[in-house]
Amino acid sequence: MTQKRRIGVFICHCGGNISDYVDVAAVREAVSDMGEVAFAETSMFACSDGTQQDMIRRIEEENLDGLVVASCSPKLHLTTFRGVSRRAGLNPFQYTQVNIREQCSWAHTDDRVGATQKATGLVRGAVARTAQSSALVPLPVETTPASLVVGGGVTGLRAAIGLADLGLDVHLVERAEQLGGQVASLGATFPDQREGRAMIDELLSELDARAHIAVHTESTITAKSGSFGNYDVTLQGPNGQSVTTRVGSIVVATGAASYVPEPGEFGFGLAGVVTLEDFTRGIESHAGRLHFRGQPVRTVVYVYCVGSRQENGNEYCSKYCCSAAVHASVEAADLDPAVRQYHLYRDIRTYGRHELSYEASRRRGSVYLKYADDDPPVVEMGEGGRLRVLTTDRLTESTPLQIDADVVVLVTGLVPQQNAELTSLLHLPLGSDGFYSEIHPKLRPVETVVDGVLIAGTCQAPKTISESVASGLAAVTQSGAMLMRGVAELDPQVAVVDHDACTWCGACAAVCPYEAISHQVISARDVAVIDPTVCKGCGGCVSYCEAGAIDLLGNTDAQVRALIENLVEVRA
Amino acid sequence: MASVSHPRILVFSTTNISDPGIDLAGSRHLHYPASVFTLSVPCSSAVRPGWIVDALEHGFDGVFVAADGDECALLADCNQRTARLVSLAQAQLTELGIAPQRVTMAALCSVCAEPFVNHMREFSAKLAALDPAVHAA
CATH class of the missing domain: 3.50.50.60 (FAD/NAD(P)-binding domain)
Structure with a gap:
């Protein structure tokens, strides 16, 4: 960096949630002397509309190239302040959120001095980290307005109907001869005593009324290639015939099986x-x-x-x-x-x-x-x-x-279905209980780490019919959000290879389960190349590179070391 | 309670799994020493062994790596990967004359508020029992 960075720092009182236990003015004083800090301020509520407007004005006026907000957990407001950065013309990835509430003031209500020292260290570390940040740009991907639904049970049927109603082309694949799944054979159900069969029949007539749904029964997926927004999926039908189709998202609704007791x-x-x-x-x-x-x-x-x-x-x-x-x-x-x-x-x-x-x-x-x-x-x-x-x-x-x-x-x-081939083909994450795992059960309940591959219904965990259908509809909404614009953005925080340092030993490619890393010859040198549309940004390959040629954008070696080295003072 | 007397611990935690658990400890006002700092990474297997060494050479007394256990949505074998990098770090520490017990790992889930606090107390006690100088004489 030839030019000194200009970073703005906002430290939030959060009413008194933070400032009752952390001396926010002392934190401000302690970070103001850092060379990269253009200004440091405290605010009563950093997330309030007024403060957000103020932040935008200050970012523009002070010509900032970095922003630090010390407030609550990033789970609550990372997106908020990335939005503030974007609106002010600052790259959102040059914004750092510091958690001085859940991980500081609230955890140390018994130690004001310690909490203030810790908050100071966290903010100083964040400033140092932000000074090492670079502008990252999400990768735009044109998406195919079509979805594949795997599984023709109650969840899959409802999802297929919902996707068609959004205007997306739908392929519904079911390995059995008939659609309907487990629910089709259920007796009267809560709360209106409807038989499972009646429910399924109603969904089937809705399905028939929609021209954009292609149903493939007695079919399985035999191949999948491509990446988010444009997956090429090969389906094999009952007579061995294959068809390959391009879809933007895949909704996995393969259901569960009933537990059968052991004899005795x-x-x-x-x-x-x-x-x-x-x-x-x-x-x-x-x-x-x-x-x-x-x-x-x-x-x-x-x-x-x-x-x-x-x-x-x-x-x-x-x-x-x-x-x-x-x-x-x-x-x-x-x-x-x-x-x-x-x-x-x-x-x-x-x-x-x-x-x-x-x-x-x-x-x-x-x-x-x-x-x-x-x-x-x-x-x-x-x-x-x-x-x-x-x-x-x-x-x-x-x-x-x-x-x-x-x-x-x-x-x-219920017990998980045995779907080893599908699991490996779609790289679906399995939990220790044998059900598929979403990224987070509350915050991102139908997304998997594979972009565009969603899970719904009882393949995730045992659920009631209404809970299954609700998750199916969540997968519809998520697909719509990803595909309706025609262009989607991928998280740019992925692994990158320094081709000057790479010696192509193959270790990184061997440990990437997503097959994001390939061997290529660039400028007559054998090097590893990471496909940013396939990389999940886990960073699992980084420590396998003996040449130190791989870095994870957003968590680069320089950023993390800068943070670590500024958290506490080395004891004399 | 004076925080200066507690060992300083750097916790590598994961954004999706252990961060919510550590957040929950705070939301529930469960106390642990204010000398514990948390640094988020996408997956515990993304931690570089050099970062662990770096922390111990820049003021920390111990490093705790919160692994995702079986919950990691990114890598099915992230526990084994994390154990490997912790071993690599310990080997580097031994060469530098730093006690390898200063780094440890344990699984921490997204609601593991109490287990986190207990881990911090136990690890603090173990670190306090070591020679206060990080580098052996």
């Missing part, structure tokens, strides 16, 4: 021991009496958490099964008010509106008995061919109980 697990395999799915499909009323598969039923026992929340099995809670079982018991009681129903549970999670079902089931006479994690019920065949269930109710002085039942319903959860 809570009596599974004995006559009358069935899963919840089978129970809801098999119940009906004859002459005002509940029947299951044609046989009269007087007593039903539900065993919850079968296969779920197990230390050596599925550790997670499937969270929809409590609601589904409670709802099924209301259905059964409505078919036959005299039926006796016992719910053996560990914890009941009928959240949101499902609490109404829980109330309704209790009003209809359902009895809830809590069993201990380490003392599960025992289901066995009793005398006379009737099932016998032994359990201990934790809430009534741990009384041992014996219940004779006609049907024992095992309330099972």
Whole structure:
């Protein structure tokens, strides 16, 4: 840098959230003497409209080439202040946000001196880091106005309809012969008792009414190439014929499978021991009496958490099964008010509106008995061919109980689908539970790290039908936001290679799972080249480069070292 | 509580996973020493071993690398990668006469507020038990 940088610093009081514990005036004084600092100010609320306007004016007047705002977590306002920078004509990547609230004032309310020293170090470090920043420009990519939906269950169908309604061309691929997925075979559902089949049929007629949706059943994806905005996907149909199509985004809605109990697990395999799915499909009323598969039923026992929340099995809670079982018991009681129903549970999670079902089931006479994690019920065949269930109710002085039942319903959860080929083809990130992982469950709930590849429905985690559909629609909106403009911008914070330093050993290419790095000959030298449209900016390759030729834009070696070296003073 | 008496710790944390966990510790007003500083990276495997050495040579008493565990959305094997770079840093530290125990790593999730605070307390105590001079005589 031949010319000295001009950096503006704003330190926020956040009402008193910061300034009650951090002496913001002292922080301002302590950074004002840094050579690159054009000015440092404090403000009551940096994010307020007035202060934002003021920032824009100061950036323009002072001809700044760097901005530092010390306020809250970047999770809240990184985008806000990048926007301020952009509006003022400053490159947004020359802006640095310093978190002196969540990671300083709020964590050190017991230590004002320490909190002030820390905030000072953080702001000085950020100034030093910003002084090493360079203008980065997002890479514009022309996008194809089309989407591929993988999976023709309730989530995929709803997503396909939503995408078509945005005006995008849609390809819907389903490996089974029929569309509809798991929901198509469900019995009556909460809250309006609609059968799964009726729901799917309605979606199918909506699908038929849209000319822009091409349906590919009995088909799988065999190849994918290209990058964000322009993926070329090859689909193979039932007779081996292949078709390649270009799409801008891919919505993965491959669903989940129902857990099937092991033989003998809570009596599974004995006559009358069935899963919840089978129970809801098999119940009906004859002459005002509940029947299951044609046989009269007087007593039903539900065993919850079968296969779920197990230390050596599925550790997670499937969270929809409590609601589904409670709802099924209301259905059964409505078919036959005299039926006796016992719910053996560990914890009941009928959240949101499902609490109404829980109330309704209790009003209809359902009895809830809590069993201990380490003392599960025992289901066995009793005398006379009737099932016998032994359990201990934790809430009534741990009384041992014996219940004779006609049907024992095992309330099972969902397990991930086995889709190894698709997972590897689309580079989908798998969590330790076997479901696909979004970037963040709350902040970016349907995006994966692969730009333009979205996930929705129960391939992410167990969900109810309405939650699945909601995530499908989120993926529609996200696709629309990416594709409707025709041009998208890619994050420029990617890895770059210094071709003078690179000696092409191949180590970087070998450790990049996204295949972003290739070997090329440039000016008669063998070097690595990183495709900025494919690179995810993880930085995982950097430490493998023995020549030190790779740097990560936005977190360059110079930026990070400048930050580290200014955080604290070296002890004498 | 005077912050100067606590060891200075630099935490390498990831933007998507451990940063929210550390933010949550603050939002819940869980206290940890003010001599703990956090630096965000996209993935813990992006940390250069040289940065760890740099921190210990510029005033820090310890470096804590918050790995993403199995949660990393970017790299499935980021734990192994992070463990590798921590080992590389430890080898460099040993050559420089700096105790390799001054760098450590642990998985930290996006809601791991209490585990983070506990890690900081435990690591602080371990660092306090070391020779106060970072470079061995």
